[in-house]
Amino acid sequence: MTPPGPGPAAGRAGRRRPRHPDAARLLAFEALRQVHADDGYANLVLGSLLRERELSTRDAAFATELFSGTCRMQGSYDVIIEHASGRSTKTLQPAVLDLLRLGSHQLLSMRVADHAAVGATVDLAAATVGRRVTGLVNAVLRKIGARDYAAWVSKISSDSPDIADSWDELALRTAHPRWIVDAYAELLPVDQVEPALVANNLQAGTSLVVRPGLAEVAELISAGAEPGRFSPYAATISGDPARLAAVAEGRAGVQDEGSQLVALALARAEAPDGPWLDLCAGPGGKSALLAGLARQQDAPFVASEVAPHRARLVRTALRGYPATDPREVIVADGTRPSWHAGRFARVIADVPCTGLGALRRRPESRWRRTADSVEQLHPLQTALLGSALRATRPGGVVAYVTCSPHRRETVDVIDEVVGDRPDLELLDVPALLPEVDDAALGSFLQLWPHRHGTDAMFACLIRVRTTS
Numbered sequence: 484m485t486p487p488g489p490g491p492a493a494g495r496a497g498r499r500r501p502r503h504p505d506a507a508r509l510l511a512f513e514a515l516r517q518v519h520a521d522d523g524y525a526n527l528v529l530g531s532l533l534r535e536r537e538l539s540t541r542d543a544a545f546a547t548e549l550f551s552g553t554c555r556m557q558g559s560y561d562v563i564i565e566h567a568s569g570r571s572t573k574t575l576q577p578a579v580l581d582l583l584r585l586g587s588h589q590l591l592s593m594r595v596a597d598h599a600a601v602g603a604t605v606d607l608a609a610a611t612v613g614r615r616v617t618g619l620v621n622a623v624l625r626k627i628g629a630r631d632y633a634a635w636v637s638k639i640s641s642d643s644p645d646i647a648d649s650w651d652e653l654a655l656r657t658a659h660p661r662w663i664v665d666a667y668a669e670l671l672p673v674d675q676v677e678p679a680l681v682a683n684n685l686q687a688g689t690s691l692v693v694r695p696g697l698a699e700v701a702e703l704i705s706a707g708a709e710p711g712r713f714s715p716y717a718a719t720i721s722g723d724p725a726r727l728a729a730v731a732e733g734r735a736g737v738q739d740e741g742s743q744l745v746a747l748a749l750a751r752a753e754a755p756d757g758p759w760l761d762l763c764a765g766p767g768g769k770s771a772l773l774a775g776l777a778r779q780q781d782a783p784f785v786a787s788e789v790a791p792h793r794a795r796l797v798r799t800a801l802r803g804y805p806a807t808d809p810r811e812v813i814v815a816d817g818t819r820p821s822w823h824a825g826r827f828a829r830v831i832a833d834v835p836c837t838g839l840g841a842l843r844r845r846p847e848s849r850w851r852r853t854a855d856s857v858e859q860l861h862p863l864q865t866a867l868l869g870s871a872l873r874a875t876r877p878g879g880v881v882a883y884v885t886c887s888p889h890r891r892e893t894v895d896v897i898d899e900v901v902g903d904r905p906d907l908e909l910l911d912v913p914a915l916l917p918e919v920d921d922a923a924l925g926s927f928l929q930l931w932p933h934r935h936g937t938d939a940m941f942a943c944l945i946r947v948r949t950t951s
């Protein structure tokens with residue numbers, strides 16, 4: 484990628500007269516400030532700034548990589564910035580820290596020449612924070628540029644008393660907080676921990692889903708998409724999916740294949756006739772697939788969501804289905820249901836979770852979440868699963884789903900809620916998805932980006948027996 488930016492004079496960045504910052508770096512800086520100062524979501528912030536600024540395709544691609552990559556790598560860059568500056572990042576003005584992170588990403592992870600990375604970041608510092616910080620930014624970035632990323636990791640690992648073991652070194656090298664490395668190490672064979680972490684740093688492709696009964700994969704393929712790997716409803720595409728008529732008309736949408744597979748498993752399980760329920764529906768990806776699958780079985784479908792604005796997104800996701808009953812999408816707290824116990828034949832509880840399985844799509848989230856987030860979510864996850872089970876009729880099936888592989892959000896919740904209750908039976912999820920290899924965690928499904936190219940979705944299917 485050819486970087487926008489200053490010419491050779493930038494090598495004397497500290498002394499020369501600053502230039503106007505280029506539009507791509509300015510956008511990346513403003514987006515980063517919105518994420519850090521205003522708690523914005525990286526994908527939403529970036530999308531809205533790109534729409535507002537109308538950069539050229541090349542500049543938009545540069546700004547996207549600079550911003551998203553900086554968000555993803557920031558914890559490791561902070562360690563490098565502390566070493567290079569000899570001070571804690573807590574003593575730096577937050578906007579200056581963001582400038583140093585952006586400069587670090589250009590120096591250590593993008594193919595931007597050192598003089599251009601330093602010079603353009605100094606220009607950005609002068610235009611945004613003020614000339615008084617340009618000397619500091621220049622000096623720190625020059626030190627950082629003296630080594631490549633691997634050399635910084637090995638220097639810090641060998642110098643630092645903070646780096647206690649090889650997991651710490653792996654955390655620094657792959658830019659993950661240590662608690663996430665520990666969670667992965669508990670879940671995976673030792674030789675797969677690094678590939679799994681590395682996969683979180685790779686760009687996820689755009690995966691599409693066709694709404695059953697409204698479009699066929701063949702239509703997407705004839706418009707330039709490739710067939711998906713596992714799901715019969717999936718296709719992948721490069722470029723803007725909104726250009727496809729099926730997507731624009733709500734007959735297809737963007738959805739990771741992992742999400743498709745867990746919905747498919749629920750639809751394939753044996754269950755009595757009767758209505759289906761999505762207990763935690765917003766923004767509606769799984770609802771849109773399940774609504775089509777339910778229609779194929781002549782089953783009524785209800786999507787329930789606690790947040791009104793997310794319920795509106797569910798309605799939008801379902802807009803392709805003709806004559807959708809307005810009662811198909813309701814706003815309700817799934818832990819205090821407004822429906823009778825035992826009403827539904829199939830229920831999906833895709834509960835709020837840390838999203839540790841979708842880190843490749845949410846660049847900032849690994850640094851925002853903490854080990855405490857996992858504990859904080861646990862009571863809601865168990866309450867929602869309990870509620871899903873109460874909503875299910877005898878013989879019916881509940882899918883408990885997370886886009887996190889963390890044990891506390893998956894197996895521990897099942898153990899706690901299902902335990903050895905004789906009225907509940909765990910179904911073999913991988914057996915319902917024979918097209919997917921290497922995804923069995925006992926009777927549960929656990930997908931992984933490095934194995935399946937999907938998000939790390941977890942799914943458990945539970946049948947409510949007729950008698951206890």
Ligand SMILES: C[S@@+](CC[C@H](N)C(=O)[O-])C[C@H]1O[C@@H](n2cnc3c(N)ncnc32)[C@H](O)[C@@H]1O
Pocket residue numbers: 742762763764765766767768769770787788789790793815816817818833834835836
């Ligand atoms: C992981 S997301 C669901 C994703 C969705 N199934 C999809 O595929 O698009 C979890 C959802 O649960 C909702 N939620 C949180 N607490 C809830 C509750 N008590 N009752 C119902 N929904 C809840 C959140 O607002 C969020 O939209």
